[in-house]
Amino acid sequence: MSQSSQRVAVVTGATSGIGEATARKLVAEGIRVVGTGRNQQKLTQLQAELGTGFIGIAGDINDASIIDALFATAHSHFGQLPDIVVANAGRGLGGSVTETDVAEFNKVLQLNVTSTLVLLQKAAQKMLQFQAQRYPHSAADIIIIGSVVGRNISPFSAVYGASKFAVHALAEGLRREVGPKGIRVSLVEPGLLLSGFQEAAGYSEVMVDMFKQNFGPLLIGDDIANTIHFMITQPPHVHISEIMVRPTRQDYP
Numbered sequence: 001m002s003q004s005s006q007r008v009a010v011v012t013g014a015t016s017g018i019g020e021a022t023a024r025k026l027v028a029e030g031i032r033v034v035g036t037g038r039n040q041q042k043l044t045q046l047q048a049e050l051g052t053g054f055i056g057i058a059g060d061i062n063d064a065s066i067i068d069a070l071f072a073t074a075h076s077h078f079g080q081l082p083d084i085v086v087a088n089a090g091r092g093l094g095g096s097v098t099e100t101d102v103a104e105f106n107k108v109l110q111l112n113v114t115s116t117l118v119l120l121q122k123a124a125q126k127m128l129q130f131q132a133q134r135y136p137h138s139a140a141d142i143i144i145i146g147s148v149v150g151r152n153i154s155p156f157s158a159v160y161g162a163s164k165f166a167v168h169a170l171a172e173g174l175r176r177e178v179g180p181k182g183i184r185v186s187l188v189e190p191g192l193l194l195s196g197f198q199e200a201a202g203y204s205e206v207m208v209d210m211f212k213q214n215f216g217p218l219l220i221g222d223d224i225a226n227t228i229h230f231m232i233t234q235p236p237h238v239h240i241s242e243i244m245v246r247p248t249r250q251d252y253p
Contacts, residue, residue: 007232010070010082011035012061012119013089015042017195018145021221022086025229027053032078034070036061036089061089061115067122081130083138084232085123087116088145090167093160094207100159112163113170116144120174127183135182139236142183143228144171148191148244152253156207161253175241184239186231191246191253193219215250 009026013019014035020042023035027050036057037043043056055077059066074082090112093104123142131140149157150164168187175185192211212218224245231240 007031007084008074008078008080008082009033009084009086010074010123011086011088012070013037014046014056015039018190018193018221018224019086019088020046021225022088022228023054024050025222025225026084027051029229029233031084034074034077034082036066036070061119062110064118067115067119071122071126081126082123083127083131083140084143085119085127085141086143086145086228087119087123089115090145090163092157093163094157095159096155097158105159108160108163109166112160113166116167117170120144120170124174124178124183128178128181131182136236139232139234140183141232142174142178142185143231144185144187145224146171146187146189148189148246148250149253151189151244154253171242179239182236184231184236184241186240187242188224188227188231189242189244190219190224191215191244191250193221193224195221215247218247219245 009031011023014023015037023033026033033054040058057069093108127140146168147164149161150168154161171187192215
């Protein structure tokens with residue numbers, strides 16, 4: 001049995017974009033996946049396509065009980081707690097500091113920051129239960145999806161970037177806390193990526209077309225899924241703590 005076939009992953013936001021691509025990639029590589037998202041129909045479709053290596057849990061990641069259910073389902077369905085957690089669920093918000101709808105910003109903070117913190121806490125607490133005895137023979141990975149605008153101020157999504165600056169801080173704080181205990185905490189910072197993200201963030205078709213013209217070809221979910229797979233398949237003592245992935249032609253942000 002390969003090392004991959006013994007691993008179990010939780011992937012949030014698994015019904016589209018980076019999350020869906022990651023779930024597909026991991027299952028294809030023999031890693032069993034518990035995925036979550038709000039679209040039950042999409043999760044059912046993924047289960048039919050991916051087979052016994054994937055099970056979906058429909059719900060809102062803002063609900064802490066859904067996060068609990070992910071770990072409980074991994075244990076009941078696959079017989080073990082996850083040793084890979086991909087914190088991907090989140091949403092964008094276009095606009096500058098002076099123009100942003102504060103009510104919408106509060107929703108972004110709840111999803112992108114607070115819910116991510118709850119997931120990270122749960123993942124770390126569960127992994128600490130087993131990793132002290134397993135390291136350095138086995139890896140445990142917490143992968144956090146940040147953003148290039150969590151490091152570089154964006155002229156078109158400044159407040160969304162602020163939420164990702166916070167996520168980056170959580171990633172580094174957790175890395176320092178649990179890294180010495182054999183748990184790898186890794187940050188992936190995608191650049192401009194073509195998915196449903198732009199529509200949900202309120203970006204106009206004109207703006208998306210501008211991105212394509214100025215920076216294309218843009219990234220797709222598979223590009224980030226391949227990056228995540230590379231990170232988690234390093235030997236347990238090798239930790240790639242962060243990677244920024246841009247389209248080749250994207251100069252800024």
